[in-house]
Amino acid sequence: MAVRKDLSASAIERMTHRVYQFIRAMHPELADVDRAFAEEWLTPELLALFLTQSPADQEHSVRAARLLLTHGHSSRDLVTAALLHDVGKSAGHFTPWHRTAIVILESWAPRLLGWLAKQKVPFLSPFAVHCAHAQRGALLAREAGASERTAELIRLHHETAPGADEELAMLRWADDHA
Ligand SMILES: [Fe+2]
Numbered sequence: 001m002a003v004r005k006d007l008s009a010s011a012i013e014r015m016t017h018r019v020y021q022f023i024r025a026m027h028p029e030l031a032d033v034d035r036a037f038a039e040e041w042l043t044p045e046l047l048a049l050f051l052t053q054s055p056a057d058q059e060h061s062v063r064a065a066r067l068l069l070t071h072g073h074s075s076r077d078l079v080t081a082a083l084l085h086d087v088g089k090s091a092g093h094f095t096p097w098h099r100t101a102i103v104i105l106e107s108w109a110p111r112l113l114g115w116l117a118k119q120k121v122p123f124l125s126p127f128a129v130h131c132a133h134a135q136r137g138a139l140l141a142r143e144a145g146a147s148e149r150t151a152e153l154i155r156l157h158h159e160t161a162p163g164a165d166e167e168l169a170m171l172r173w174a175d176d177h178a
């Protein structure tokens with residue numbers, strides 16, 4: 001039976017997890033078993049899209065998908081969305097400085113993050129990529145043959161109010177903890 005997690009993590013808890021993700025991202029390495037996992041769940045077209053992600057994002061996405069399966073959420077639409085939810089980030093070059101700033105700004109100053117994303121300064125372009133990655137990722141997934149539902153989950157995975165959509169709530173939970 002699927003388990004719906006308590007999604008009321010505090011801003012500090014969310015930021016702590018994001019910083020942990022960032023530290024792990026500094027030493028990315030996609031294990032063969034993770035690659036095999038992605039191959040098992042994705043069509044060749046979606047796997048090709050998955051592999052456009054940085055190794056760190058590939059690893060993070062596999063962890064998110066495994067977390068969902070571990071907690072009884074095994075719909076193909078949802079697991080596919082977990083594997084591809086951050087694929088829209090592949091357009092950006094995120095330095096450790098950018099990743100750190102995004103972690104902090106998302107939790108404490110989202111309006112400032114939005115303002116920075118609108119500045120036409122090359123150094124700040126990763127902020128724009130980050131802010132658009134859910135929308136862009138949904139489009140890329142759809143173009144590669146993902147279902148409408150998978151694309152919807154990807155598009156909404158940073159929405160602050162998932163409402164009654166349990167799969168979306170679980171994707172957000174897995175994203176925060178993977
Ligand atoms: Fe994301």
Ligand SMILES: [Fe+2]
Nearest residue numbers: 060085086175
């Ligand atoms: Fe993510």
